[in-house]
Amino acid sequence: xxxxxxxxxxxxxxxxxxxxxxxxxxxxxxxxxxxxxxxxxxxxxxxxxxxxxxxxxxxxxxxxxxxxxxxxxxxxxxxxxxxxxxxxxxxxxxxxxxxxxxxxxxxxxxxxxxxxxxxxxxxxxxxxxxxxxxxxxxxxxxxxxxxxxxxxxxxxxxxxxxxxxxxxxxxxxxxxxxxxxxxxxxxxxxxxxxxxxxxxxxxxxxxxxxxxxxxxxxxxxxxxxxxxxxxxxxxxxxxxxxxxxxxxxxxxxxxxxxxxxxxxxxxxxxxxxxxxxxxxxxxxxxxxxxxxxxxxxxxxxxxxxxxxxxxxxxxxxxxxxxxxxxxxxxxxxxxxxxxxxxxxxxxxxxxxxxxxxxxxxxxxxxxxxxxxxxxxxxxxxxxxxxxxxxxxxxxxxxxxxxxxxxxxxxxxxxxxxxxxxxxxxxxxxxxxxxxxxxxxxxxxxxxxxxxxxxxxxxxxxxxxxxxxxxxxxxxxxxxxxxxxxxxxxxxxxxxx
Amino acid sequence: xxxxxxxxxxxxxxxxxxxxxxxxxxxxxxxxxxxxxxxxxxxxxxxxxxxxxxxxxxxxxxxxxxxxxxxxxxxxxxxxxxxxxxxxxxxxxxxx
Ligand SMILES: Cc1ncc(COP(=O)(O)O)c(C=O)c1O
Numbered sequence: 293x294x295x296x297x298x299x300x301x302x303x304x305x306x307x308x309x310x311x312x313x314x315x316x317x318x319x320x321x322x323x324x325x326x327x328x329x330x331x332x333x334x335x336x337x338x339x340x341x342x343x344x345x346x347x348x349x350x351x352x353x354x355x356x357x358x359x360x361x362x363x364x365x366x367x368x369x370x371x372x373x374x375x376x377x378x379x380x381x382x383x384x385x386x387x388x389x390x391x392x393x394x395x396x397x398x399x400x401x402x403x404x405x406x407x408x409x410x411x412x413x414x415x416x417x418x419x420x421x422x423x424x425x426x427x428x429x430x431x432x433x434x435x436x437x438x439x440x441x442x443x444x445x446x447x448x449x450x451x452x453x454x455x456x457x458x459x460x461x462x463x464x465x466x467x468x469x470x471x472x473x474x475x476x477x478x479x480x481x482x483x484x485x486x487x488x489x490x491x492x493x494x495x496x497x498x499x500x501x502x503x504x505x506x507x508x509x510x511x512x513x514x515x516x517x518x519x520x521x522x523x524x525x526x527x528x529x530x531x532x533x534x535x536x537x538x539x540x541x542x543x544x545x546x547x548x549x550x551x552x553x554x555x556x557x558x559x560x561x562x563x564x565x566x567x568x569x570x571x572x573x574x575x576x577x578x579x580x581x582x583x584x585x586x587x588x589x590x591x592x593x594x595x596x597x598x599x600x601x602x603x604x605x606x607x608x609x610x611x612x613x614x615x616x617x618x619x620x621x622x623x624x625x626x627x628x629x630x631x632x633x634x635x636x637x638x639x640x641x642x643x644x645x646x647x648x649x650x651x652x653x654x655x656x657x658x659x660x661x662x663x664x665x666x667x668x669x670x671x672x673x674x675x676x677x678x679x680x681x682x683x684x685x686x687x688x689x690x691x692x693x694x695x696x697x698x699x700x701x702x703x704x705x706x707x708x709x710x711x712x713x714x715x716x717x718x719x720x721x722x723x724x725x726x727x728x729x730x731x732x733x734x735x736x737x738x739x740x741x742x743x744x745x746x747x748x749x750x751x752x753x754x755x756x757x758x759x760x761x762x763x764x765x766x767x768x769x770x771x772x773x774x775x776x777x778x779x780x781x782x783x784x785x786x787x788x
Numbered sequence: 789x790x791x792x793x794x795x796x797x798x799x800x801x802x803x804x805x806x807x808x809x810x811x812x813x814x815x816x817x818x819x820x821x822x823x824x825x826x827x828x829x830x831x832x833x834x835x836x837x838x839x840x841x842x843x844x845x846x847x848x849x850x851x852x853x854x855x856x857x858x859x860x861x862x863x864x865x866x867x868x869x870x871x872x873x874x875x876x877x878x879x880x881x882x883x884x
Pocket of ligand 1: 396397457458459460461488490535537538539564565566567586587588589597598
């Protein structure tokens with residue numbers, strides 16, 4: 293009803309016109325862009341006669357533009373382009389927005405989460421730390437409820453949850469704050485080679501502060517050796533940090549065993565649970581976890597918020613990164629953002645409420661996708677198949693270059709093995725740690741399945757990957773040799 | 789809560805219809821499919837419930853969720869985006 297009271301806005305070129313003038317002018321001149329817009333735009337108007345606010349996305353144009361820039365300097369990528377054009381022509385009569393399968397990078401915000409948040413962007417704007425009036429009390433109450441929801445997922449006490457800006461901040465707080473607090477007696481940190489960049493970089497920066505860091509290796513399945521971990525613990529070790537679910541390959545580390553070892557040797561155990569929280573069962577008491585990083589935007593919550601679980605009994609001390617008003621037990625000063633906190637809380641509540649449904653659904657789609665992808669020759673699943681979160685699937689397609697495959701798959705939003713620093717084309721350090729060679733690391737792709745992925749999308753993806761991997765292999769001279777039964781390792785390459 | 793009467797079969801069915809109708813109104817493909825799937829499975833589960841207290845609680849909970857669904861379906865129609873590659877663009881009205 294309030295839609296009807298709006299004045300119908302004239303349809304103009306979308307607002308990002310000013311941002312990329314060169315693209316727009318060329319696309320408009322060539323006319324191909326306006327075509328891909330008009331079908332969807334017309335439909336949006338007809339969907340509801342009263343509502344005229346439209347927002348449009350330009351992913352396809354952006355991807356094409358990027359591909360054009362890249363294709364100027366690479367033969368391989370050009371071939372991907374051909375495959376793509378071939379693919380798009382087949383699908384006229386369908387939309388243009390890619391299927392989203394990059395759930396490890398971030399997840400869509402659940403509408404139920406947004407519904408919770410909107411109140412705090414409209415009427416409930418009080419500072420939750422104001423305790424002299426109702427505006428502060430009401431948001432404070434909501435923030436504390438959200439804290440309860442976040443704590444409940446991991447069987448923690450609400451008082452042990454510190455809200456931060458995300459898992460990156462939580463990881464930095466721990467990797468820097470704990471050693472700094474105990475620096476008089478402790479000088480050693482243990483972590484693994486497959487951690488997220490923010491843990492590795494924070495650990496590296498502690499080396500500059502005079503600490504020693506042990507980076508544990510992993511086996512070909514991506515799992516650490518708990519005996520090696522135990523042997524690495526020294527009298528001056530203050531912190532062990534091992535992630536629960538790996539963001540690239542979905543491997544689940546033996547958290548409970550690590551917790552026992554850490555407890556036995558009286559070192560603090562931190563785990564980066566950005567990818568694990570709410571997705572695999574975690575109990576901080578049962579698993580002896582002392583500190584845990586959590587991120588909201590990996591569980592269908594808003595971006596820009598996360599949490600750090602800090603055990604209270606026995607108390608863990610850490611030096612805060614920020615000085616200020618002493619909010620969040622003095623560990624994280626700064627006014628909390630009630631819209632984000634309550635959204636995060638609702639997202640956590642839903643993770644718990646939907647746990648079984650999500651788990652069954654995601655496993656079913658995951659099995660379907662894995663068997664569909666592995667039915668291709670020379671396709672291998674990276675990481676342990678047994679200690680594995682089903683929503684994260686990393687597959688290598690030998691004799692195909694990952695980047696050109698991604699380029700040929702612009703109708704599907706995916707990441708290659710080198711996802712973390714997507715700006716560079718470096719092969720993934722995680723896959724390297726597993727002992728994969730450069731070529732295989734380059735040809736790997738990560739598929740993320742979530743609550744909102746549909747079976748139809750999975751079917752589409754299986755078909756698209758099968759077709760385009762075959763297509764790209766046809767172009768590859770290596771593939772031809774493999775087909776002829778030539779052992780590639782026996783070839784002496786000349787040049788370089 | 790004892791003053792609240794136990795919902796009749798008819799009331800539950802009417803509520804279910806509302807869930808399907810509002811889920812269908814999401815412009816976003818993934819959200820639409822999710823809430824359709826969720827509405828169906830939730831009501832299917834509730835059909836097996838015998839305990840009147842449980843039925844009443846579930847019914848009241850569902851009424852609250854319907855409010856969320858209605859608001860969010862409207863928002864989904866206000867901010868629309870291009871259709872995804874698995875959605876036919878020709879079929880204009882996906883509610884039927
Ligand atoms: C394992 C892991 N840790 C940390 C992060 C960073 O989280 P945030 O974006 O909340 O800072 C991510 C996400 O990219 C992650 O996957």
